[in-house]
Every structure is written in C-alpha cells, then in structure tokens.
Amino acid sequence: MYTVLDLKSNIRVPPSLFGKELKESIASAIKEKFIGHLGDEGLFLALIDVNKVGDGTIISGDGAVYYETDFKMLAYRPILQEVVEGVVSEITEFGVFVRIGPIDGLVHVSQVMDDYVNYSDVGVLSGKESNRTLKVKDKVRAKIIAISMKSVKGAKLGLTMRQPGLGKLEWIDAEKKDDEVHVEKEKKASSKTKKK
Numbered sequence: 001m002y003t004v005l006d007l008k009s010n011i012r013v014p015p016s017l018f019g020k021e022l023k024e025s026i027a028s029a030i031k032e033k034f035i036g037h038l039g040d041e042g043l044f045l046a047l048i049d050v051n052k053v054g055d056g057t058i059i060s061g062d063g064a065v066y067y068e069t070d071f072k073m074l075a076y077r078p079i080l081q082e083v084v085e086g087v088v089s090e091i092t093e094f095g096v097f098v099r100i101g102p103i104d105g106l107v108h109v110s111q112v113m114d115d116y117v118n119y120s121d122v123g124v125l126s127g128k129e130s131n132r133t134l135k136v137k138d139k140v141r142a143k144i145i146a147i148s149m150k151s152v153k154g155a156k157l158g159l160t161m162r163q164p165g166l167g168k169l170e171w172i173d174a175e176k177k178d179d180e181v182h183v184e185k186e187k188k189a190s191s192k193t194k195k196k
Helices: 022-034 169-195
Strands: 003-015 042-058 065-076 083-092 095-101 103-108 117-119 125-127 137-150 156-160
Touching: 003 022, 003 042, 022 042, 022 065, 042 103, 083 103, 095 137, 137 169
Parallel strands: 103 156
Antiparallel strands: 003 065, 042 065, 083 095, 083 137, 095 103, 117 125, 137 156
C-alpha cells in the first residue's frame, strides 16, 4: 500500500549545498538520505514537502549543519493479504514475477491458476484444460501471501492468483461475463416456469 508519511529527522546538510536556498538544500539532503531506502515505514519513494526546518547545529569536526526537520514522504509498504494489481515482468519455469509498483512479487507456478500449468520455451504459461495463457506484460490481480523486506534488493513478496477475483484481468472479465450470462439464463428459465 502506498502511504504518505509525516517524518521528523535531523538532516545533515553538507557544505557543498550551502550555496542553495535552505529548503532546497534540505530537500536535496533528504532525497539523498531516504529515497530508495527501506525503513520501518516501508520503501521511501518520493519527497512530497519540507514542512518545518529548525535551527541549524554544527558539530565539531564536521563541516555540515544539522537541521531538525519535519517533512512528508511517499512510501510503499506491502500488507499481508492485500489484493494488488501489477504487470507480469518475467516468466520462468517456477513461476511468474509481477511488478507491483517499486517491487516485484513472485507467483509460484502452483499459485497461478486452478489448472495444470505448462511452461513454453517462448516464456508463456498455459493451462492444460482451461487453455488460459499468461505472458510478459499481461495485467494481473494477485493477493500478497508472504512478505520479506530485509533490504531493498532483497525485498520479496509471495503472491497467489488462485482465488476468486484473482488472476489475469482478462480471465476475471471473462468470468464476470459468463456469470452474467448464467444469471440471465436462470431468470429467463424461471420466468418461463412461472408463466406455465
């Protein structure tokens, strides 16, 4: 889930940034320190605003100035059981990698669909009985079933697409249409029965 965070931190502004306007220097230092890094709040993606800057403090032996700063950042933090949409970025024999914002998640081959799945040399997964196919750039809906966020490069999400309402978006749309047709047929059948 994407979230806007209100943060407070001592921001180190090095001498190389002294020539700029103070808020601009602090914004540069915040971006350098946070963006692309992982914290308890999630993966920091963007600085939204620098709200409040306190007085600067100089520490002996360090040419930089430290400012107590309040600021807003955009972060991404996956949540267990969250339903997400993404794009297939890679297909392998063991599963499908799905790009969900800044992180890729893995859908193990056993979690792709309720069917026996074949992997082809051209990077396509296909269901044996359903004839459903999945390839790179397909849009999918999945549920997060496992999270490991130890580092940015080591961030791992386990996903499933084997539940109702999950899977390739085209599959979901086709199922909805099939359900609507089935409901219409039932309505017509019940109205014919009532007329007799």
